[in-house]
Every structure is written in structure tokens, then in C-alpha cells.
Amino acid sequence: MAAARPAKFTVVGAGLGGALMAIYLGRAGYEVEVHERRADPRVSQQDGGRSINLAISTRGIESLAAVGLADEILRMAIPMRGRMMHSLHGELAFQPYGTEAAHVINSVSRADLNIALLNAAEKTGNVRLVFGKRCAGVDLDTATVSVTDVDTGKKSTVRADAVVGADGAFSVVRQQMQRLDRFDYEQAYLEHGYKELTIPAGPDGRFLLERHALHIWPRGGFMLIALPNRDGSFTATLFWPLEGEDSAASLRTEADVRRYFAEMFPDAVPLMPALIEDWFRNPAGTLVTIRCRPWHYRDKVVLLGDAGHAVLPFYGQGANAAFEDCLVLSECLAAHAPDREQAFARFQALRKRNTDALADLSLANFVEMRDHTASRTFLLARRLEKGLHRLFPARFVPLYTMVTFSRTPYAEAVERARRQWRIVKLAAAAPVAAGLSLLLWRRSRR
């Protein structure tokens, strides 16, 4: 009896999600061809100024671990144990992220991570990577991708049994599906944009800010953040309104920019010698949330990562969610093999409501980071959360901990957090609970 030919997948996009999915598919014995618009990042440098740093946490790590890559990736990362808040007057306040020492998020360079994944994909022996080919369209019924060579303009077609659309927020694969009747779709831009800036390393590659922290300068309607890089530098990102007062549009001259930074981020200015150069060279990026449904077309096409559910970067979960997509999709493919349509449908059923919840969380965390991280009520609530978790470790788990340091599905985490707080509020209403809270409050100050 001849063995059945393994199914062939075309993966559109060799970014983080596409590369990891190729690894999963290649290891499962599928024949995989990945087509990517950009040049091979292992050969040519990518443009700077457009990549918000990544923080890999539990979902990402477990999805990498399932294909044996977690250790290698974590060796490239800098653990961040919490948020370091910078006040207007330069005072620092540190807020740990988790409830245990192991609760760190890992700052990693998108480029380095991508390269590691591409190397691992090739190592499976079943993955062929093709760079410099822009996806121009997809024939959904035949799983045929049309690609255009970005240098020569030459067109060709790539036929497979199925297509994975891992081509990001502006996915061409999804645009093809959008033409189907009854395709729900939403793109919502944040009124804030972002601009990347650099805090270079000090002498001998010294970190000029605490390295094991994500730095935040929360300023109400806007904020500056900074994540550490392995070379001692930090990548800083300003998030601020694109229009109106103190907006992108209002900072026109060098003097405008200098005055704004001196007033808003006085302790950061001395750390950014190339501020003006960065400012006028790096484009102002926009930020979009994308939701759609369905994520698949029969057994032919499936979307993952930003192509299916782009979220704002403020919960540090975009890449983690894309990695978790790869893990869940490969589990669904294995469980339903060889029925890909069932697998794709199950994947959507398992993930869609969770990535919807993540989209909401990511927006809410922006408001929290820019407005509340410095407020006393916020700090008190976070302290109360941790105190409750110490008292009832299995019963009360802070939302941030569930989202970042567990694989509890996002929607379930949100639901559970709501239930927990409802119980706390009920308890707090009883006089006996008042004493308990006081006790907790005292304990947590020790």
C-alpha cells in the first residue's frame, strides 16, 4: 500500500506567526512553502523604526517549547520583572508584573526572533522559504496563491492543498475572503499613533536604566515606554494623539520637539542624544484593531495571527497570541486529520472569542498604562489583588497574571476576573471583610 502523499500548505507571510506555523506544519510531515514579500532578514537588514519591541510570555513560550525552541529564544531575551514608572519629576516606582519570581516577560528583538524561527523552519526539512514574493491574490476554491516578484514584477502561481494567511494586519489573503458574502469585518484605528526613539547603551554597553523592567512615563492622554535590548540600549516608543493639542501634528519644529520632551519626559531627554534625528527620520505609525469572521474558507484557507485578529500592542500579547494560534491550529489539525475543514472550524471556535477578548483587553490596558499606572487607586487595587492572591492563591488570581502567565483562554480569564471581583465586592460589603481588608493592607505594606 502506497503511503498517502502529505498535504501541501502554502503559508503566506514569513513573519512571526507564519514562520512558527511553518515549523509546526513541517514537523507534522506536511509539505510547506512559505512566500514572503520582504527580503530574507538573514541576508539583508530590515528597516528600523517600525517594530514595537516584543515581550514574550507564557503563551508564547509554551508554543515555542512545543517545537523545542523555548530555551534558544529565551537565551536571546532580557527578562523584565515589572513596570518602572517615571513621574514628571523623575521619581521611580517599581511594580512587579507577577505574583512569583518566575513571572517575568521577556524583551526580545523581533528581527532576531524571526531569524531564529526561519532557521528552525528550514531545519524541519519540509519547509521551503521563498522571499521577495508579494501575494497578489488567492483563488480560494483551488488554494492557489498568485505572487509577484518584487524585483522583476514577474507573476506566478503557487498551488497547494491549503493556504495559511499569516500575512499580517493588512492581509491580502483576508482581503480575498472579504469579498465573500456574509464576511464580518472591522478595522478600528486608535486615535493615538506611535513613534520609535532610541536610548543608546552607555559606555561599555552599560544599561542607563534598570534593565529588568519595562519603563513607562505615563502622562494621562499619552505615554512613553522603553524596553531593553541585549546591546545595552533601549527601544523607546512614544504613544500620543495624532490630532489636536500636544499631538503629532502640533510638533513641527526641532524647538517644538525639544520643548515637549523637556516638559513631559525630563529624565528621558539626557538619555536620547539622537532624539531630534530619530523624531524626524522615523515615521509616525498608526495602530489598528482588526476583527473578522469567518477565519477560514472550507478546507482551503485559514487565517492566523494579525491577519485574523490584529490587536493593539498594549497588553504585550500580539505575538504571544499569534504563537498560541499556531499551537492550537496544529492541535486541531492533528485531532481532526485528515479533515482540514473540521480542523479550521474548530480552531476558529476555540480562538475567535478569545482573541476578541484580547482586543478589548489590549485597548483597556492602553488606558490603564497611560492614565492609571501612576494613580493611587490603581496602585491600591493592584496591591489588594496581590494580597488576595497570597491569601487565596487558588481562588484569586489577578487578571494580568492569568493573561500573561497562564494559558487560560483570554475570554475565560476576563470572565474569571469579573467573578473574583464580584465576590471581593460582596465580601467587602460585609463588616467582617473590612477588618480583613485592613489586615491585608497592613500586611502588604510590610
Next chain:
Amino acid sequence: MAAARPAKFTVVGAGLGGALMAIYLGRAGYEVEVHERRADPRVSQQDGGRSINLAISTRGIESLAAVGLADEILRMAIPMRGRMMHSLHGELAFQPYGTEAAHVINSVSRADLNIALLNAAEKTGNVRLVFGKRCAGVDLDTATVSVTDVDTGKKSTVRADAVVGADGAFSVVRQQMQRLDRFDYEQAYLEHGYKELTIPAGPDGRFLLERHALHIWPRGGFMLIALPNRDGSFTATLFWPLEGEDSAASLRTEADVRRYFAEMFPDAVPLMPALIEDWFRNPAGTLVTIRCRPWHYRDKVVLLGDAGHAVLPFYGQGANAAFEDCLVLSECLAAHAPDREQAFARFQALRKRNTDALADLSLANFVEMRDHTASRTFLLARRLEKGLHRLFPARFVPLYTMVTFSRTPYAEAVERARRQWRIVKLAAAAPVAAGLSLLLWRRSRR
């Protein structure tokens, strides 16, 4: 001194919104060219089975009156004074729509209405209508529309000072704007579809159901409705789930359809001799809500009607809102002339939140019509509303009345209705109010 050349507008789409806007623009002295994909409806019959009947009410009437067309249109219409509910057992119950005798909505044929508007547009002397030209794209910066002749395939371009995108829910003009950065967009399909059916006139053009009513067969998850036509017939529309049990997909054979109708709409079956023919000939339509922002590009392009804000048909406000758009846009153009960019921006500022509110209302009314119109709580609440309005005519106005029989902006109507109910609930909480309610309840039963 030479008079300034009047600005030239290209209107894309000669449907209801496009035709009325052309009238407004033509009467204001602008030079207008309207390009429409379909053939001239005055020359060739349109396809049947895809046009949900229209009910014109106050917003539409006032927008027609402003250009002297209200009387002509109302003469073509059949006033509907309320809903006639048909129970499973064929019992009838009539619910008046309004609080006054003048509160009627007007059933009118979309085709007849469109023809009347096209004739009026030509009569302005400034409007040129071009049929059979499909909009293929728009150069936003130069207000240049590319059109393709649907018969010959010949392409040409139409240049103007500004473009009005009145080309419906699947607007090509809007699709062009969607490519701009920071364009917010959402399309959401209802899980229900629709199919048009016919209740023909009786002998001598007699109406076989009460003519001055909108008939509803509410059945929980789905419903049948029927609106009167001038020739004695009714156009019936079934709204029902596209998937699952009792869905479009589950009714495959003639016997399936007959059994379903006999069980669900027994009193309607004898009125629909062509049921089976209609069923298998008329396509199942889908229903979509569309929201987007911005509605304009500089002073070059503006969207109106379904192109900017397609809503579900369940509040009977889609065409009324499109007509009101025309009135408001022409007021903005007059107020800010010759600054079109300001006029377009003001139009969006005045309308966007209101059409967003209408989108929500239209979905909520679907749930109300199919699930609640037959329930006792619903009937009691409606009766209470009317009782409160009789007692406090200026203070308490039912939401339906504000939406349908006033030009109170939609969002304001929703907000006011919320406030009114809050006050009623507060009052009802006081014991004295209990007596009042009882009194009202008694009175309303008389």
C-alpha cells in the same frame, strides 16, 4: 464682474439617496452629473425579489418637502397606521404606531419613488443622468471617477469638483477611501437572511388583508412581514436564520417549504398561491450593517446613505435616513459655501453619531419585532408608554414616536428615551407611583 462658475458634482449612484441629492444640488445651482450602474428604471423593468418595501415617515417626508416633492410622493403611498400582529392561530391584534391620527408610515414602491425622484432631478435643469455606467474607481485627490460602460465595457473618466458617493452598501467610492490610512470600517452581517414573497390582490384589486397596516407574523427566532402595494397586493418578506434548524439551508424541497409555512404561518398560506414559485425563484438576501469614518475626503468626496451607514431594515429608517442626509448635507453646503471641506466635515459631525444610533436601533427593533411584539410584557410597556404620553405629552414621548414621527436626531431620541424611563422607574419605585400606574393601567384598558 464675471459670475463664478458653479461647482460641478459627480454623484455616483442614482438610487434613492443619489437621486434626491442630485435634486438638492441641481436646485442650488450646482452642475450635477449622476452615474448609475443599472439601466434607466423609466425605460427598463428592474429585477424583482430584491427590494424590501419602503415605509416613508417624517424624516423622509420633510426632506422631500424641502424640494417640493412630499405631496407627489405621498399620493403614491399607502398609509399604515400600525402593526397588525398575526398569531400562530391566526388571531389578529392591532398596535397603532403613533400617539396621534397623523402618525402613519407610508408604504411606497421603491421603483416608483426612484422614478419620481429621477424625473424631478432632470426638471431642475442642472442634472444630467447617465445610466449603464459602473463606477470602477475614484481618484480621490482630483475628484475623478472612472466608469465602465456595462454594455460595451468601454472605460472613461468623469472629472468634477467633488464626488458624492451614493452608491449603496457596497459603495465603490467608499472602497476607495478604505485604502486610506486610519479609515475605520465595519461590516457586520445579520445571521438572518430574507426572501421576498407575494400576496396578490383579490378580485377587482381588493386587499386581502387590512391595507392600512404593516402585517407581522412574529415567531420568536424569525418572522414574516407584509406591506401593502397600490395594486391591492402585498409584498411579504420572510426573515429567518440562514443556518441551523428551521434555516434557509434546511428547506430544500417543495414539501419542506409547504410544511414549514403551513406550520408557522397557516393564515398566510392561502394568500400566497405562488409561494413555491416565489420561494425557488427569489434569491435569499443577506443583511448587513456598515459603519465607517471618515465620511469625506477633504473637499473632494463625501459619502451619504447606505454608502456611509447601511442599517438593517427593521426600523423602516434606511431610506428616511438617506433622505435626511441629503437635507442636512445641502444645509451644510449652503451654510459653509464655498468651503466644501468644512461643509462635509460638519455634515459628518452632525450625522455620524446619529446614524450609529440608528444602526443600533435597527438591530434592536428586529429582536423586538420577531420576539417581543407578541409578548404581554412588551404590549404592557407600549401601553404604559402611551398612557404616560397622554398624561405628560411634552415630557414623555415614546422612542418609536421620536424616531419615526419627528426629526429629533436619532442619538438624542435614544438618550431622551433612556432619561424618560429612568424617571418613570424612579417614580414607580415610590409607593405613590404604584397607585398612578394602576390608574393608568385601568384607564388604558377602557
